[in-house]
Amino acid sequence: MQTNRTIILGIESSCDDTSAAVIKDGVLYSNVIANQKVHQEYGGVVPELASRAHQQNIVPVVTKALSDANVNVNNLSAIAYTNGPGLLGSLLVGSSFAKSLALALNIPLIEVNHMQAHILAHFTEINGATFNPPSFPFLCLTVSGGHTQIVRVDNYCEMEILGQTIDDAAGEAFDKIAKIIGLTYPGGPLIDKHAKLGNSEAFKFPHPSVPDLNFSFSGLKTSVLYFLQKETAKHPDFISTNLNDICASVQKTIVDILIQKVTKASEKTGIKTIALAGGVSANLSLRNKLIKTGEAKKWNVHIPAFELCTDNAGMIATAGYYKYKDKQFSKITAVPLARLKF
Numbered sequence: 626m627q628t629n630r631t632i633i634l635g636i637e638s639s640c641d642d643t644s645a646a647v648i649k650d651g652v653l654y655s656n657v658i659a660n661q662k663v664h665q666e667y668g669g670v671v672p673e674l675a676s677r678a679h680q681q682n683i684v685p686v687v688t689k690a691l692s693d694a695n696v697n698v699n700n701l702s703a704i705a706y707t708n709g710p711g712l713l714g715s716l717l718v719g720s721s722f723a724k725s726l727a728l729a730l731n732i733p734l735i736e737v738n739h740m741q742a743h744i745l746a747h748f749t750e751i752n753g754a755t756f757n758p759p760s761f762p763f764l765c766l767t768v769s770g771g772h773t774q775i776v777r778v779d780n781y782c783e784m785e786i787l788g789q790t791i792d793d794a795a796g797e798a799f800d801k802i803a804k805i806i807g808l809t810y811p812g813g814p815l816i817d818k819h820a821k822l823g824n825s826e827a828f829k830f831p832h833p834s835v836p837d838l839n840f841s842f843s844g845l846k847t848s849v850l851y852f853l854q855k856e857t858a859k860h861p862d863f864i865s866t867n868l869n870d871i872c873a874s875v876q877k878t879i880v881d882i883l884i885q886k887v888t889k890a891s892e893k894t895g896i897k898t899i900a901l902a903g904g905v906s907a908n909l910s911l912r913n914k915l916i917k918t919g920e921a922k923k924w925n926v927h928i929p930a931f932e933l934c935t936d937n938a939g940m941i942a943t944a945g946y947y948k949y950k951d952k953q954f955s956k957i958t959a960v961p962l963a964r965l966k967f
């Protein structure tokens with residue numbers, strides 16, 4: 626049965642989540658994510674294991690996304706996939722699958738930048754939920770495991786990075802500090818959980834002095850490490866007895882650094898519509914602090930739905946939908962890039 630609807634299949638495989646989603650006329654009907662637990666015991670993502678898990682997951686995940694959305698593969702209008710940035714082996718699994726399927730079905734192939742897709746998650750209309758996307762232009766604080774960026778967004782496809790991290794990303798800082806204090810990977814959600822029970826003023830950590838709208842988080846990681854080494858030398862059970870306070874204090878430092886820079890970006894550009902995106906946008910303290918700051922500064926703040934914060938193919942399908950409307954199709958010879966820029 627042929628259909629006049631625009632139906633996009635999105636595929637995400639940039640890191641350790643295999644995901645597929647279906648969007649019909651801009652509305653999300655399915656968003657299936659297979660997490661890879663295999664990395665937990667290593668304290669971080671092991672690239673080779675990630676590629677292998679993607680290979681095992683991709684067919685069942687795509688099959689489930691199509692069936693959840695009640696879509697026959699022959700009715701797809703186009704296939705959108707992540708072509709970077711990310712782990713090359715992981716990207717190759719998703720891109721090869723997307724290319725083969727697009728070729729077999731003779732439909733357009735659309736490559737999507739993962740970081741732009743995190744931002745465009747704000748335009749993912751969830752079936753049955755209220756939809757209130759930001760208006761252009763807006764600033765997006767994109768905070769993930771691999772990136773920390775302040776982006777000026779002028780349109781679905783026109784974006785400019787105004788500032789970014791010069792070393793570790795915010796999510797990376799959460800994960801590395803979590804590892805130091807003995808929490809499993811990914812540590813961000815666990816720090817978030819313990820922080821809720823702790824005193825964020827218990828310990829003070831320095832803020833980096835980085836010019837302009839750029840960030841640095843590797844110094845914070847080192848200062849937490851030295852602080853804990855010093856304290857555990859005096860009291861061997863310092864971490865276990867102060868876990869909640871350590872998490873709350875570290876989290877407050879990261880959140881304050883992020884909010885200060887986004888405030889500076891708003892003052893510099895005069896833009897008062899501010900959005901949050903990326904895996905770290907699931908952090909409760911960051912969400913609350915941005916809302917509070919927005920109230921004080923009279924910003925129009927946009928916080929993503931929890932299910933669209935961390936990696937998912939819904940955001941890839943959304944980016945693909947807008948590129949499809951703009952007829953931005955890719956060649957079958959497109960190559961995924963680990964360090965893809967905007």
Ligand code: KG4
Nearest residue numbers: 769770771796811813904905907908935936
């Ligand atoms: O966007 P994402 O799913 O993957 C990348 O593109 O990197 O982000 C993953 C990152 C990880 O570093 C993870 O620890 C962090 O997001 N994260 C959080 C929370 N949930 C996920 N960090 C702090 N608090 C959270 N609740």
Ligand code: ZN
Nearest residue numbers: 769904935936
């Ligand atoms: Zn991501």
